[in-house]
Amino acid sequence: MEYKNYHFELTEQGVAVVLMDRHDEAMNTLGEEFVRELAIVVDRLEQPDVKAVVIGSAKKDFLAGADIKMFTDMEADETAVEALQALHEIYDRIEALHQVADKPVVAAITGACLGGGLELALTASMRICTDTAQLGQPEVQLGLIPGAGGTQRLPALVGIQNGLQMIVTGRPVRPYKAKKMGLVDEIVPTEKLLDIARKRAVEAIGTQQSKDGIRSKLRVAAIKDMALEGNPAGRKMLFKKATEMMVAETGGNYPAPRRAIEAIQIGIDHGRAAGVAAEIRFFAELVETPESAALRSIFFASQELKRDTGIDSHVDPLDVDTVAVLGGGLMGGGIAAVSAINAGVNVRIKEIDDAGVGRGLAYVDRVVSKRAKRRRMSEFEVDQIMNRVTGSTTWDGFERTDLVIEAVFEDLDLKRSIVKDVEAVVSKDTIFASNTSTLPITEIAKASNRPDKVVGMHYFSPVEKMPLLEVITTEKTSDETTATAVAFGKRQGKTVIVVNDGTGFYTSRVLGPYTNEAGFLLAEGASVEDIDSAMKSWGFPIGPLLLGDEVGIDVGAHISEIFLDAFGDRMKGPDMMAALVADDRKGRKNGRGFYIYDKGERKGVDDSVYGVLGLGAPKGMARSEIQERLSMAFLNEAALCLEEGILRSARDGDIGAVFGLGYPPFRGGPFWTIDTMGADVVVNKLDALAAKHGKRFTPAQILRDHAESGERFRT
Structure with missing residues (x-):
């Protein structure tokens, strides 16, 4: 029989080799047609001439989970339940092949084995993977939980602790860790995967392994701490601790991790059938939550950006094989690292002295060494990378x-002089990119004889960890230059947004009113703890005052001056903040800021900061007021950036805020937040704040327009 999404072969030994190959997508995902046809494939596997089964992939990835578009159609309880029950039935039948019919089932895993893909692999009696495989249950990152048995089969296989860790965090594991925890049996080279899988399937025919599989062989490994997991009191303590850690990490803002813990616990305490019923019920409930809708909107937006070239024309990007980075500090070293490691290009770091060069090379070496230590690369690969730098x-x-990226101090004259120096030695085709976070690229490009080759490439620190790259174009930047910057950013592993030029661009500018408002709140009697804890509770990873310490109070003061010159009184913060610079408070880097630091470790709020600012003891302020004023300042500035054409789209504004600034993912980004609240509600709040606190809260006209029309920013 011919299948559209599967290749089927029956060997002489009776081994059915099923290779997944979704015909309408580059990656295998669980779409409706794919699932329907899987049921037909299982019909064939249940026939008596099949003695064993190998399930693999004809693509580079095994199965990357569900087609997320399906969830939009599931936003009704009954629809979600029916779809999940159908998938459960198919997966149960695959498991029954070895549990009931004594037919060994070997999952041959390569590449991404995520979500429903891992749940499929869990139904097998044996799992073999390549050293490039990635295994995980990332559903919580979409505001969901595993919906095809993952909350039940995974903890049963790898132990409760490991299962909780994988499901509640959503973080995938690499092959060696997967083998250590008992998730896979064997790690093999990619080119030998299917041959070894067939061999293991044949060896298992007629053995006890075909029925009990890995569960009997690795029971000791699966339960890492029998004393804890093997008795009711220990399990109760384990789940209690997991819940406490989850709340501490998420602030209780995400319902999915809590439901995941509950589903796992129900299965452990009351049996698998009860656990499966809870899993399906909780999944159906979660798919309708605003948190899941927001997280899915981020996923779709990031997928769209992978296909976005950053230009409206069809110009091809230039080839980039050699990159120069000017500056070997934290930013320069990070840019060099992702260029050499991820993009695979030759990198030359230029500094003013040998010590600076040494710091840049050492930074790259540290990043590479960390990956090697985690078995992300071999010693041979480490040597190859370092030889390119x-x-x-x-x-x-x-x-x-081909591309020069400057990462020097935020000084316009310095950057202009560098442009001239670079153009004197490079070819006419070389692109010059500035990593400035605030200075207009147009002003920097005035020093260039080739302004069409000048672009901004704004990275975020630490570069090797932060996912966003903000590409900034001027009126003279060519489409070829823009496309090249975008394409290279993607090679570096970045999610790239393209914005038009202007002081602070988008990501730096939108923080201006937000951090200024934190200063006003401080002046009005709110404490440092009040302000930072309020915004952490709202969903940011850190509050605005701690952010000031991390960025550097002196750097923030310099940026404030730039914004004041560009935007006038609307960007003017409280005058008292200058006193922090006068008191030599630079934040974490010199151990003196809003917080106290001991050898770089934050100890708590420095109460002497109130005296330095000329303030008395804090009077306190309602958390709701702090959150409203700070969030409204952020939302309004984001809207102004869209209104003025700095942003190309609301989608880019949401991705830039979430990926670059730590905006709460469960809120979907500033524009998704506005849509969720309603533009009319946002305008009313801003008008009330403007009446009480001044013109800095005057709503953007685009907000008034959307409030009147009822039109959403995101569709």
Whole structure:
């Protein structure tokens, strides 16, 4: 029989080899047609001539989970329940092949084995993977829980602790960790995967393993701490601790991790049937929550950006094989690292002295060494990468550079002088990119003889960890330059948004009113703890005052001056903040800021800061007022950036805020938040704040327009 999404082969030994190959997508995902046909494939596997089964993939990835678009159609309780019950039935039948019919089932895993893909692999009696495989249950990142048995089969296989860790965090595991915890039996080279899987399937025919599979062999490994997991009191303590850690990490803002813990606990305490029923019920409930809708909107937006070239024309990007990075500090070293490691290009770090070059090279070496320690790369790969990175205090070799990225201090004259120096030694085709976070690229490009080759590439610290790249274009930046910057950013592993030029662009500018308002709140009697804890509770990873310490209070003061010059009184913060700079408070980097630091470790609020600011003891302020004023300042500035054409779309504004600034993912980004609240509600709140606190809260006209029309920013 011919299948649209599967290849089927029956060997002479009776081993059915099923390779998943979704015909309408580059990656295998669980779409409706794919699932329906899987049921037909299982019909064939249940025939008596099949003695064993190998399930693999004809693509580079095994199965990356559900087609997320399906969830939009599931936003009704009954629909979700029916779809999940149908999938459960199919997976149960696959499990029954070895549990009931004594037919070994081997999952041959390569690449992404995530969500419903891992749940499929869990139905097998044996799992073999390549050293490039990635196994996980990432559903919580979409505001959901595993819906095809993952909350029951995974903890039963790897132990409660490991199961909770994987499901509640959503973080995937690599092959060696997966083998250690008992999730996979064997790790093999990619080119030998199917051959070894067939061999293991044949060996298991007629053995006890075909029935009990890995569960009997690895019972000891699956239960890491028998004393804790093997008795009711220990399990109760384990689930209590997991819940406490989850609340501490998420602030209780995400319902899915809590439901995941509950589903696992129900299954452990009351049996698998009860656990499965809870899993299906909770999944159907979660798919309708605003948190899941917001998280899914981020997923779809990020997928769209993977296909977005950053331009409206069809110009191809230039090839980039050699990159120069000017500056070997934290930003320069990070840019060099992702260029060499992820993009695979030759990198030359230029600094003013040998010590600076050494710092840049050492930074790359630290990033590479960490990955090698975690078995993300071999020693041979480490050597290859480090051989691609060189340093210099001169301009030697720059004539062969395709892209130059400067990461020096935020000084316009300095950056202009660098433009001239670079253009004197590179070819006419070389692109010059500035990593400035605030200075207009147009002003920097005034020093260029080739302004069409000048672009902004704003990275976020630490570069090797932060996912966003903000590409900034001027009126003179060519489409070819823009497309090249975007394409190279993607090669570096970044999610890339393209914005138009202007002081602070989008991500830096939107923080201006937000951090200023924190200063006003402080002046009115709110404490440092009040302000930072309120916004952490609202969903940000850290509050605005701690953010000031992390960025550097001196850096923030410099940026404030730039914003004041560009935007006038609307960006003017309280005058008292200058006193912090006068008192030599730079934040974490010199151990003196809003908080106290001991050898770089934050100890608590520095109460002397109130005296430095000329304030008395804090009087306190309602958390709701703090959250409203700070969030409204952020939302309004985001809207102004869209109104003025800095942002190309509301989608980019949401991704930029979430991926670059830590905006709460469960709120979907500022524009998704506005849509959720209603633009009319936002305008009313801003008008009330403006009446009480001044014109800085005057609503953007685009907000008034949407309030009147009822139109959403995101569709």
